[in-house]
Amino acid sequence: MNPALIDFADPRAPQAPRLRSAFGAPRQILAARSHDEVRPVLDAVEAAARAGLWCLGWLAYEAAPAFDAAMRVHAAQGDLAWFAVYDAPAPWPQDGAQEMAAARITWSAGLARSAFDAALEQIHAHIAAGRCYQVNFTAPMFGQLEGDARALFAALRRAQPGGYAAHIDAGDGRQVLSVSPELFFDWRAAPDGSGAILTRPMKGTAARGAGAAEDAARERQLRESPKERAENVMIVDLLRNDLSRIAQPGSVRVPRLLQTQALATVWQMTSDVQADTRAGTRLADVFAALFPCGSVTGAPKIEAMRIIHALEGGPRGVYCGALGLVQPDPQCGAGAVAATFNVPIRTLQLQGRRVRCDVGSGIVWDAQPQAEWREWAAKRAFAERASAPFELLETLALHDGRHRHLPQHLARLQRSAAHFGYPCDAQSLTDCLEGIARAHPTGLWRTRLLLDVQGRARAEAFALAATPVPVLLALAPRPFAFASSEFVRHKTTRREHYAAFAPEPDSGVFDTLLYNDDGEVTETTFGNVAALLDGRWITPPEGCGLLPGVGRAVLLREGRLREGVLRLADVPRVQEWAFVNSLRGWLPARLQR
Template sequence: MQTPSRQYPTVLLESYSNGHHSHSFRFDGLQSIIVAQTADEVIPALEAAGQAVEQGLHAAGFVSYEAASALNPDLPATTPGDLPLVWFGIFTERHPHIPDRKEPMGAHCRISTIHTDCDETDYTRAIGYIRAAIAAGETYQVNFTIRQGFTFDGDPFALYRRMCLNQQAPFCAWLDTGTHRILSASPELFFSLKNGHLTMKPMKGTAPRMPLPAADRARCEQLAASPKERAENLMIVDLVRNDLSTIAETGSVAVPGLFETETYPTVHQMTSTVTAKIRNEARLIDIFRALFPCGSVTGAPKRRTMEIIQSLEQTPRGVYCGAIGYLSPGHEAVFSVAIRTAVLDMAGGTGEISVGSGITWDSEPSGEYRECLAKSAFLARECPDFKLIESLRLEDNGFVLLDRHLQRLTASAAWFGFNLDTGQLRDRLDLMDRTLGGSHKIRILLAADGSLTLESEAITGPFQHPPPCPAALPEGKGPAGATPLLVAVARERVTTADPFLYHKTTRRDLFERERRAHPDCYDVVFLNERDELTEGSYNNIVVALHGELLTPSLSCGLLPGVLRCELLDKGTVREAILTLDDLHRADKFWLVNSVRGCRECSVEESNGTRIKSDFSGSSRI
């Protein structure tokens, strides 16, 4: 085992979550490293870590999945991999730490040549074996996992930061063992211990996020109410309760939270909370003997299910599905379940990440396999460095549709997990209202940490109000003196599954690229992958067709503009699936936003790719 490098901390345990768990620590003053390479060294290593803490030091590190049989001889013995079974750094200091929400300046890490140790054919065969075991009554649920290997080039700490920022997880960990770097962004608590009270939060049950806040809330509620997800979660809760009862005071095991949900950037997760008052004599080694590995990463019943896992998985799990955390004086400890965890071999420039899912009788192999591959996508995804935007019109008599703007910003902040102090924002807007005269566009920029930037720009021209209904439309032309300008149709399509389409952010590459490609045009209108009309780059679309005012449906993939929402709520317009042909057939159409209002456009044939508009200024809603 090599000595850890000094470029970055040896152990860093951080929370990037806004609410699930908020403690972050940096450990300094490395005194020694406790390592167990073989099964007979596991218990002495954990006892040594506990003794160091009794002397006022701090222990931070990991326990690999394959250490299980050394802790509990009833569990099947497994062959360890390259990593130690136990690794703890012993430190003199533990400092509270504020996570850095930006990638290291000038530091990059590139992931390439990703390969999987289990193809879909072998995976399907394994699922068939598991279903047969379930039918025979040997197990109820098996957490089956596969490995993905890759090569990397660059700074591992930059990759760690990228993982943290992508996952926004409450239990992020950076560990430098010398030969390896362990990078974890786990959402799951294994156990926390404070003042003799132990808490576990097993996680079982997943639902993908929906891009729109209302649909996303509905999806989360569906997860919480799902009989299938509840049944799977309850199996693990019962297993955890039984494990915990072996070290708990009689009658102290409780389940204060059952079928709770937690939200992360890409998924909603179902968790339950199990608590107990542990017996006074229980030590770290006793806790691990009773609880390790967590039932959520094995299945139930634990022993037989682990035997099935051992027969099916081709390589050791290592730290994956083990535990990462710390133990401090005063019987304080926090350990996560080491999922969403990558291990980098510094000598070979290679890495490994494991992914898996809970397999039950109802599991469909191809869907489970695709889900596994998708779970590791965050590793190579670029850091989503962006801000939320709101653009408002300020008049002498106040802001236009202020409450709607703040409601949208609040909903988007909640969706992305951004901090937002609405009181502070209102105070700053009030100050602008008192000090600025005339018409202005006010642009709000909100960063993930809650920092706000407000910009103002004087604007000319009145706010153009919409017509009340098609029957009230004047025939033939728009506002007096308006000069028609062309609107282009974007060459690139938007994808309805992209969540950024439904929120106003600084991630506008596609919109800006298309506008640059059409410098002579007022705006560019977009189509989705189904050739449905969506929106302009700075505007929503309203068309007069068949005696109605229609606007593209939100399901087509577009920003829920503030003025658009106002028109819908008043019954002035109705949602519909529209095509480019509908735009050409329309009696009239408008590009609308809450800064400029409704700007009438006239359709003029020009090989079906361009449309004329009569207003040259623009500002996205």
């Protein structure tokens, strides 16, 4: 078994030091295999923490009937509750070699779009019939892990920093790697059960924007969206009602409503719901009142769970359950405890080398399938980012010892480093490029500047031959499903999605013209595109899903290009085409008919 790791924010003081600890061999394992055993396990966990011990573990979503038999779930595959009991935490490991080791996941196809649309249609029918207001629909995707689970956890923490992260190895090949940003509850309780409880449901999502302006616009749209606000308020009302079951009369309150939070790949909307618990409240009572969190069921909870049971083909497991730490709280006196649990979204479940990642969203009456499908893609991005190591990349033209558009390339690389959390020292980048320039003082070269996750820069150069023009472009045979990916908006060595559209060798085709799911032209596999339409040269805007190339930016700034959406229906009217990038410049092109 790997030592357990926990990296939790302080939910009541986000700027306070994080709880970052390791846990060695447990003194005891407390596990429940049946619903009758769940409450006794929670009672034992609470007793251990009140006696000064530390308990780290989880409840599966399928534990819900232990608290209310009306909650419908699938049969569990494994423990309903699992906690390891420790004497005390140990320091976070200092050896970073394992954290920087390679871990790769090869994913298989998840839920088909047709099945997704059919499920949403059924949910809308249930809402129309008055059965529910919101249903949280989810589905898994599966993959195979190559490498070390601890290295994968490190990659996940880089991909989804902050929040409430934990790596728990339950033995027998079972591991849970959670980097959830969502707080389920934080309960600070005196020995008699009285205390303060905070819940922070997360409902309402928008993908991050490509640049600062687009990012700010998307945050504003989320904050002002009637649909997203309603989705969040529904769950706030549900949690207010749930908390009232254990709260002192009149103590339930909502001090923060509809706050936006920036995560690595998405904007999320959260609200705080607080209460003071009554004397006599036990940890099992807290779970009985709140579990599962309304943000992963829908409203009303019982009916939403029945619909989920009918729609989803199997158990969720730890995903959408609860994962956290119950520890002694000496600041509140002997016998006091602090229990902090996340909602295990952004969570991988491992069984040996098999990896499971689930994603879902709350479906309300005005939810649109295309928008929800894109939200799922944005939520999956944390796993895709962590699925394989990659370097940041800039490709520059080196002509007679000077790099073309050097400041613009360095600025773009630094923006990407900030986005992915890679250390980036401007001087080391400059030193690499100066070394390449000195080694190649004459001729035309293609320089590749790379930056790895540890902030190490390297550069390499290759001879660059002139490109015969006009170049031939071929229209992609299908939409480019990755148009919204961060691995499109930022240039990296992760290029499998582009490689799938690369022209066949010896076909005479220079590059492939891509378009998104909405039928909007985006770019080619290694450059931007320009089109002469209605007497104006236009290039697709970043919002269509493309890499904002340096050559493109120069032409826009000079006024030689304007941004404009180019749809497939417009393609027959295009008078001229051009391929554009910083390396090759402006290349006249023609589109294969």
